[in-house]
Amino acid sequence: MLRSLYSGVSGMRGFQTKLDVIGNNIANVNTIGFKSGRVMFQDILSQTVSGVTAPNGADSGGVNAKQIGLGSTISAVDTVHTQGSAMTTNVATDLRIAGDGFFVVQDATGAQYLTRSGNFTLDANRNLVNAEGLRVTSVGGEPITLEAEVTAFTIAQDGTIMTTVNGVTGPSDWQIAVTKVSNPNGLEKVGGNLYRATPNSDVEAEDIGEALANDPARGTGAIIAGQLEMSNVDLTSEFTEMIVTQRGFQANSRIITTSDSILEEVVNLKR
Numbered sequence: 001m002l003r004s005l006y007s008g009v010s011g012m013r014g015f016q017t018k019l020d021v022i023g024n025n026i027a028n029v030n031t032i033g034f035k036s037g038r039v040m041f042q043d044i045l046s047q048t049v050s051g052v053t054a055p056n057g058a059d060s061g062g063v064n065a066k067q068i069g070l071g072s073t074i075s076a077v078d079t080v081h082t083q084g085s086a087m088t089t090n091v092a093t094d095l096r097i098a099g100d101g102f103f104v105v106q107d108a109t110g111a112q113y114l115t116r117s118g119n120f121t122l123d124a125n126r127n128l129v130n131a132e133g134l135r136v137t138s139v140g141g142e143p144i145t146l147e148a149e150v151t152a153f154t155i156a157q158d159g160t161i162m163t164t165v166n167g168v169t170g171p172s173d174w175q176i177a178v179t180k181v182s183n184p185n186g187l188e189k190v191g192g193n194l195y196r197a198t199p200n201s202d203v204e205a206e207d208i209g210e211a212l213a214n215d216p217a218r219g220t221g222a223i224i225a226g227q228l229e230m231s232n233v234d235l236t237s238e239f240t241e242m243i244v245t246q247r248g249f250q251a252n253s254r255i256i257t258t259s260d261s262i263l264e265e266v267v268n269l270k271r
Contacts (some may be wrong), residue, residue, distance in 0.1 A: 008255030010071030033117035041073035099221010101178035117193035
């Protein structure tokens with residue numbers, strides 16, 4: 001069978017996956033805190049027809065190897081963790097991280113997740129929660145709950161919650177946790193704008209409770225209240241990549257049809 005037939009199939013599979021990623025990016029263009037994905041390709045192991053011959057002194061020169069490529073495959077599907085643009089909402093519980101850190105939220109079992117989506121609210125029990133009811137974690141790893149006597153509050157850039165009690169405003173015991181991830185691409189997406197730590201993400205667990213927002217050594221970033229981080233999807237780039245992907249898919253399909261025509265000619269040789 002022709003090698004080009006299988007090379008075309010591998011190319012079509014790769015471009016189909018890339019189109020899936022592009023479609024997901026465009027679908028999440030307005031998702032708060034969403035980070036776009038990208039597909040990276042690599043060539044498959046080549047078939048060596050003849051090996052390398054080293055030069056033989058002054059008698060003869062060297063001969064290069066003859067290798068035929070066997071198509072392409074996907075090497076990685078990366079998440080691009082660049083900063084999204086800011087959207088001002090003037091809502092006290094809407095938070096944006098101006099830096100590389102992640103908010104920490106936890107479910108009823110105590111399992112912790114990371115997120116860049118800061119559209120938080122207070123529930124009926126005055127817990128600071130995200131849109132799905134997961135509680136926002138404070139310094140020390142405890143869920144944040146505002147006392148009943150708190151009549152107003154604001155959030156400082158280092159995550160400290162400034163509360164007003166009996167007309168007196170001052171710092172509370174709560175500080176929103178922001179953690180740094182050594183390898184953000186190693187995080188696992190679990191839906192709902194959440195990430196789960198993996199052995200390859202190397203989350204600095206000991207720093208989860210230390211929201212040192214303006215510490216350049218850790219680089220978590222400052223917490224900006226009244227703003228949300230928008231998706232970092234660039235529609236211009238996505239539509240351009242869609243055109244390239246479509247043409248690549250068409251070109252690889254043409255390889256298959258051409259290879260099929262050649263095979264048809266071979267079969268017809270017996271007639």
